[in-house]
Amino acid sequence: MKSNNLGHRERLRKRFEQSGFSGFGDIEITEYFLMLCIPRKDVKPIARLLFDRFGSFAEIIDQSISDLKEISGIGEATAINIVALREIFGIYFASKGKSNKEQITKMSSLIEMLRAQIGHKQNEVLYAIYLNARNEVLEMKAIGEGTVSQASVFPRKIVEEALKYKATSLILAHNHPGGIAEPSEDDKSITSEIKKALTLVSISLQDHIILASKDYYSFNRSGLL
Numbered sequence: 278m279k280s281n282n283l284g285h286r287e288r289l290r291k292r293f294e295q296s297g298f299s300g301f302g303d304i305e306i307t308e309y310f311l312m313l314c315i316p317r318k319d320v321k322p323i324a325r326l327l328f329d330r331f332g333s334f335a336e337i338i339d340q341s342i343s344d345l346k347e348i349s350g351i352g353e354a355t356a357i358n359i360v361a362l363r364e365i366f367g368i369y370f371a372s373k374g375k376s377n378k379e380q381i382t383k384m385s386s387l388i389e390m391l392r393a394q395i396g397h398k399q400n401e402v403l404y405a406i407y408l409n410a411r412n413e414v415l416e417m418k419a420i421g422e423g424t425v426s427q428a429s430v431f432p433r434k435i436v437e438e439a440l441k442y443k444a445t446s447l448i449l450a451h452n453h454p455g456g457i458a459e460p461s462e463d464d465k466s467i468t469s470e471i472k473k474a475l476t477l478v479s480i481s482l483q484d485h486i487i488l489a490s491k492d493y494y495s496f497n498r499s500g501l502l
Contacts, residue, residue, distance in 0.1 A: 436475060465501065
């Protein structure tokens with residue numbers, strides 16, 4: 278049994294070495310990552326339990342440590358490693374965007390980037406992407422945490438940060454944990470305040486994105502900017 282497990286691990290490694298994750302299913306990707314966390318144990322049944330419970334690799338890494346530990350075979354160390362992987366994705370996108378002066382040109386890429394940063398957060402987080410005249414990323418960062426509509430400090434802080442990075446425009450985003458991707462009246466009001474504050478210093482607000490579990494809302498596409 279142990280020999281079969283070692284052989285299976287080696288086959289997965291060889292497949293990855295030859296073509297990356299091309300041809301891997303979600304369960305096999307989950308299994309591959311578990312191999313790195315749990316040595317000398319058949320992790321295929323654990324991967325199946327995770328997939329049966331949460332449905333996809335993306336949903337698995339979006340879970341909390343406590344929820345992951347409910348799965349048989351997942352200890353605290355492995356649960357922490359899974360959550361750390363999610364945080365690494367966020368750091369990767371932020372670092373790549375800044376170091377490569379990545380241009381924001383496609384909505385799909387923008388949503389992917391934002392989901393990695395704040396899509397999994399349990400509280401509302403207001404996030405800003407500061408851009409230059411060529412739409413290249415200058416900085417990406419969380420502005421604050423808590424209910425966005427109650428944070429009257431946001432307009433001033435956003436303007437200060439924009440001037441600091443010499444941004445000509447920016448994109449805002451915040452998440453609706455467990456909610457729907459529709460703006461509340463307070464969301465609309467604070468967005469209007471932020472836009473007015475930015476206009477005073479000749480900086481444009483390109484968009485405000487609201488992220489929900491599997492959906493998003495764009496103020497710009499909906500004609501609210």
